[in-house]
Amino acid sequence: MTLPVETFFLNPDHQGTLQSQIQQMIAQGILSGRFQPGEKLPSTRKLATHLSVSRITVTLAYTELLSNDYLTSRGRSGYYVSRNAPAPPSFTPTPNGPDAVDWNKAIGQRFSGGQTPSKPQDWAKYRYPFIYGQADPTLFDHANWRLCALQALGQRDFTPLTTDYYDQDDPQLIEFIARHTLPRRGISARPEQILITLGAQNALWLTAQVLLTQRRKAAFEDPCYHALRDILSQSRCHLAPVRVDQAGLPPEAIPPDTDVVFTTPSHQCPTNGTMPMDRRRALLERCREMDTLIVEDDYEFEMSFLKPPSPALKSLDTDGRVIYVGSFSKSLFPGLRLGYLVGSEPFIREARALRASVLRHPPGHIQRTAAYFLSLGHYDALIRRMGTALHERREIMQAAIEENGLQIAGQGAYGGSSYWMRAPEHVNTRHLAQSLQAKGVLIEPGESFFGGDGKPQHFYRLAYSSIPAGRIAEGIKLVASEIKSS
Structure with a gap:
């Protein structure tokens, strides 16, 4: 039996090469049991046409799977799922019922519920990401x-x-x-x-x-x-x-x-x-x-x-x-x-x-x-390049902060990659961050940096390590506007 070519499709969100995606797609089909030993795969020409990729890309993927014993070749007949391919599990997992364990009693020490906040995993999709500690792909070597x-x-x-x-x-x-x-x-x-x-x-x-x-x-x-x-x-x-x-x-x-x-x-x-x-x-x-x-x-x-x-x-x-x-x-x-x-x-x-x-x-x-x-020497060259870029961004942010009347609470004497900011005392920066996020702006509320009761809620951090220089002024303007309307 020849596997229908319609069962093969590419994932648009896949991060690897087309060859690796085709290879992974077939391997997963075999490991999941959807593709059975002895079944014939579509020809390289037919699959390449269906996926809108070059034939050599499909051929290379098939060849790699052949070398790993997922596939076998039969002369001019084509490629087949190998009899020696890894076998899928022979059992059917059954869904688990409710735990009989009382985990509130079983857990001896708790590590969850700390004060470290989570940052959006898709931060790079935001137009104005003033968040600290993320890598800028335009600067990395x-x-x-x-x-x-x-x-x-x-x-x-x-x-x-x-x-x-x-x-x-x-x-x-x-x-x-x-x-x-x-x-x-x-x-x-x-x-x-x-x-x-x-x-x-x-x-x-x-x-x-x-x-x-x-x-x-x-x-x-x-x-x-x-x-x-x-x-x-x-x-x-x-x-x-x-x-x-x-x-x-x-x-x-x-x-x-x-x-x-x-x-x-x-x-x-x-x-x-x-x-x-x-x-x-x-x-x-x-x-x-x-x-x-x-x-x-x-x-x-x-x-x-x-x-x-x-x-x-x-x-x-x-x-x-x-x-x-x-x-x-x-x-x-x-x-x-x-x-x-x-x-x-x-x-x-x-x-x-x-x-x-x-x-x-x-x-x-x-x-x-x-x-x-x-x-x-790549590291020192990277540091120099990052220093030049961060210096430029810092100057742009400093000018934008002054122009929009925002208040700096702390800044690095030697450089750094962020400003520690103070909003008016009536502004809760956790709420401010939520409203700004809806407008494509990410900031870091300062409350989680403090301990104890009565934490100040009007501090926040603006980082310039991950935002292009050309977007800083416009992003700061949005922050200032949101604070004024709070």
């Missing part, structure tokens, strides 16, 4: 990243691609971080003092798990990165939020019985405040007196396009009490999920063991691809 990924897939890199590192990391990536990335922040570290993580958030989680217990106290900035507050709450330690000012975390406000301080001195999240050098030294001195550890999240230092950034807090540390968190997810793309921890060897040893028990290590192919992208 697709071509060289693809080449580095292919290089990492080569025979020469078979071992780093396939090996189980257990609790170790790609030595090439570690070497680059130690010899190139950290010295730019004034930090000197040995390989034994560096651990690769799945982004900065994973680094913060590992740190909290290693350092905090139910009897210990963590001081952190208020407002702060929402995920950090969730991580600290889940650790069940005592929480001590410290309200920041224009210069970041005030050392004198840290409670004297604090065990660990979490801070973003170079670029406070979300207010963008930069901690001056005298305050950094004061923070180190106060923590030395209290015998307190410091976790420095240096998440956006690469975005310092106005002037060189101040040395990292870790570079001023002579006691080994600062644990440094870095990330490539912000500067490359968030889906990369690649960051790193730098700290004293006893701490890194425990963090390494914990990481191994949870996920062993980040994928070797991702680590080696990033190592090539960094070491071949």
Whole structure:
């Protein structure tokens, strides 16, 4: 029996090539049991005409399926579903009834319901996406990243691609971080003092798990990165939020019985405040007196396009009490999920063991691809290109904000990719965001950055990392108009 050509159709939303889509379409038909062993497929000419693609595209898809034993060829007769093709399940799944388990009693600890907000997955479809932390496809170096990924897939890199590192990391990536990335922040570290993580958030989680217990106290900035507050709450330690000012975390406000301080001195999240050098030294001195550890999240230092950034807090540390968190997810793309921890060897040893028990290590192919992208100079070229574009967008946004009478609550002294904004006190920016979204404008309400009761509801964040320069002024005008009508 020949399968009817009408049963084959292309998915317009498929992201891959036409060849891969045809290959996937046939493989799924076989795996689902719709195409049975021995059934004949339409000829390459007939299927190509039906799908409006070239015949060579169909031929290549058939050839790939032939090599994987999904199809077999019978001389001049054509292509057939192979007798050796993977068999579909021999059972019919039955729908599940209601759970007999009372999950309210069964769940011992809850991790849902945190304060980290979700962003629209289709943010790129909005005309004015003033949202933070997403990659701009017009700035990213697709071509060289693809080449580095292919290089990492080569025979020469078979071992780093396939090996189980257990609790170790790609030595090439570690070497680059130690010899190139950290010295730019004034930090000197040995390989034994560096651990690769799945982004900065994973680094913060590992740190909290290693350092905090139910009897210990963590001081952190208020407002702060929402995920950090969730991580600290889940650790069940005592929480001590410290309200920041224009210069970041005030050392004198840290409670004297604090065990660990979490801070973003170079670029406070979300207010963008930069901690001056005298305050950094004061923070180190106060923590030395209290015998307190410091976790420095240096998440956006690469975005310092106005002037060189101040040395990292870790570079001023002579006691080994600062644990440094870095990330490539912000500067490359968030889906990369690649960051790193730098700290004293006893701490890194425990963090390494914990990481191994949870996920062993980040994928070797991702680590080696990033190592090539960094070491071949593509990363520094990308940062320069991003800095130029963000500088232009910042100037346009600054002018538009001033022209429309909006109020800036905080901006980065060295650059960055966003403005921390203050609306009139009667404006609830969560409602403002909802009404603006209907007009194609995405902003970030500021309420979730604050902790405790009585959270301010009139703050919001405007990022310029993912919006074209030509749309910024028009988008800011819409924001201002909506605020005035609130």
